[in-house]
Amino acid sequence: MSAQVEADVRTISPEMPAMFDGVKLAAVATVLYVIVRSLNLKCPTVAPDVTCQDTPLNRYLLKSCPILTKEYIPPLLWGKSGHLQTALYGKMGRVKSPKPCGLHDITMVICPGIGNHSEKHYIRTFVDYSQKQGYRCSVLNHLGALPNLELTSPRMFTYGCTWEFSAMVGYIKRTFPQTQLIVVGFSLGGNIACKYLGENPANQERVLCCVSVCQGYSALRAQETFLQWDQCRRLYNFIMADNMKKIILSHRGSLFGMSSSKMEFADLSRLYSATSLMQIDDNIMRKFHGHNSLKEYYEKESCVHYIHNISVPLLLVNSSDDPLVHQSLLTIPRTLAEKKENVIFALTLHGGHLGFFEGAVLFPQPLSWMDKVIVSYANAICQWVKHRPLCLKEK
Secondary structure, three states, X not given: OHHHHHHHHHHHOOHHHHHHHHHHHHHHHHHHHHHHHHOOOOOOOOOOEEEEOOOHHHHHHHHHOHHHOOOOOOOOOOOXXXXXXXXXXXXXXXXXXXXXXXXXXXXEEEEXXXXXXXXXXXXXXXXXXXXXXXXXXXXOOOOOOOOOOOOOOOXXXXXXXXXXXXXXXXXXXXXXXXXXXXXXXXXXXXXHXXXXXXXXXXXXXXXXXXXXXXXXXXXXXXXXHOOOOHHHHHHHHHHHHHHHHHHHHHOHHXXXXXXXXXXXXXXXXXXXXXXXXXXXXXXXXXXXXXXXXXXXXXHHHOHHHOHHHOOOOEEEEEEOOOOXXXXXXXXXXXXXXXXXXXXXXXXXXXXXXXXXXXXXXXXXXXXXXXXXXXXXXXXXXXXXXHOHHHHHHHO
């Protein structure tokens, strides 16, 4: 009996290492497959999908901005993942952020993203590059966003309030009476910039053009997508809500303690339990300006109802793999560009949310594709204005 068992063991034992090797190979193959799929390594690199009307100005701009018609090449190993592009931007901003300096003739008025300010790495990098190209830069610090700077009234920035941006632009116009403006907005700042220009034709005076990058255009249409798990959007929603809670709570004395405040301590308790931006907007943000409902707040503060009133040249840039902006929202800029001759809509395949990093294999360059596109477009607009009669004659 025992002899038979030993014989069976000797028969089976040589097969065991081969079986384990097969399991290891299968595990390695599975991991590699997951990596390739999650990092989209097989996805091609292509030029942005550009939508615009065939006009002399648009032909000139596309010819003068070859970066808009050439393929955007992200870092090889991770740059095709919208999540990694977004995460790297969110945590690191840019690899190096120079200290801006300089003073020039045309002024870029810049509106950063949600909870951002002039000290953010991506803003400092863009400002440095813009100033080296000959532009004066002015950056809006969203109310409550700057750390260690207390609010002096019971109010902070909201999704589409243009009061502070308007005040900054007015100050620039008064201080530099001869300057012309280029309006630039990132994410939430793009919504504010476009809404500001579209809500009053007088706001477009002395404005050469506007550039908006990675905005969502309609908060009302976006709110449902932010509750979905597709592209981990619900997770991003939770993270951004947590950041907003920290900003609000850092100013709880000004926002909830003043006699003129519209906030109550019951709102503060609801803030603690909020897990999404919509809950914070409904319980806190809409009340800063007296909106009666979340729907009213999103309707009145979204640029989708104003953007068609912009008559100056307008460049709208989005990324297909932006985990924060749902694909359904991109019909708004595409339709606008098809109907209005002053609008160009550029949609990249990769780039994430405000990422657009470039680089060889692993390490990204400090200057992003996004930075280059904005300045290249601004340069082309300035040249068009300067040499417009000659350009039209050549066409």
